Amino acid sequence: DTGVSQDPRHKITKRGQNVTFRCDPISEHNRLYWYRQTLGQGPEFLTYFQNEAQLEKSRLLSDRFSAERPKGSFSTLEIQRTEQGDSAMYLCASSLALGPNSPLHFGNGTRLTVT
Amino acid sequence: GQQLNQSPQSMFIQEGEDVSMNCTSSSIFNTWLWYKQDPGEGPVLLIALYKAGELTSNGRLTAQFGITRKDSFLNISASIPSDVGIYFCAGNTGTASKLTFGTGTRLQVTL
Numbered sequence: 001d002t003g004v005s006q007d008p009r010h011k012i013t014k015r016g017q018n019v020t021f022r023c024d025p026i027s028e029h030n031r032l033y034w035y036r037q038t039l040g041q042g043p044e045f046l047t048y049f050q051n052e053a054q055l056e057k058s059r060l061l062s063d064r065f066s067a068e069r070p071k072g073s074f075s076t077l078e079i080q081r082t083e084q085g086d087s088a089m090y091l092c093a094s095s096l097a098l099g100p101n102s103p104l105h106f107g108n109g110t111r112l113t114v115t
Numbered sequence: 116g117q118q119l120n121q122s123p124q125s126m127f128i129q130e131g132e133d134v135s136m137n138c139t140s141s142s143i144f145n146t147w148l149w150y151k152q153d154p155g156e157g158p159v160l161l162i163a164l165y166k167a168g169e170l171t172s173n174g175r176l177t178a179q180f181g182i183t184r185k186d187s188f189l190n191i192s193a194s195i196p197s198d199v200g201i202y203f204c205a206g207n208t209g210t211a212s213k214l215t216f217g218t219g220t221r222l223q224v225t226l
Contacts, residue, residue: 004157033213042119042203042216043158056213091157103148103215106157 004107025094033093121217124220136220137188147187
């Protein structure tokens, strides 16, 4: 069973550095989502792609954040000039867009710590 | 961002007891989902509900989509130690699958 895969699992970086995370969705899923989860909270939506098109971005996604899905398969999320407030778990999810009834399946996340 | 209200925030129960938790929203949702999250891992889908009034079971888990479409509950029967974790409700309002998550219910099971 090849579920959603995220890399790295953990990332520690110094404030001001750039970081990039990768997500590989379930292979037949054409929708891919990025969520952010801080301690004690539920995940919050950041952005999603259908195939290679980025269809929606949350207001949480500041200009320092950029996500890509160039060939409609894996996706990357880059954070430039990291700030301590960026410390969180970044979760990727995928789904099959057959209509509204397409539940999201999540990966195990990348935990980012900005020191 | 907007989040759904879940209650209780945490529960301590004995193994074998039944558990009930619920989720409410000020908005109408088209889909309700229940996820479980273990420490250091991503949420795992437990049950998905697509119609108001729908009652769905998955083993010892039962969930219902409220008639008003503004609430949902999850019941766990005969709890076991591996039920420990954080349970999140989530819903969506539109045709896309973007989810709004609840604040979570932390379940602890004692032997």
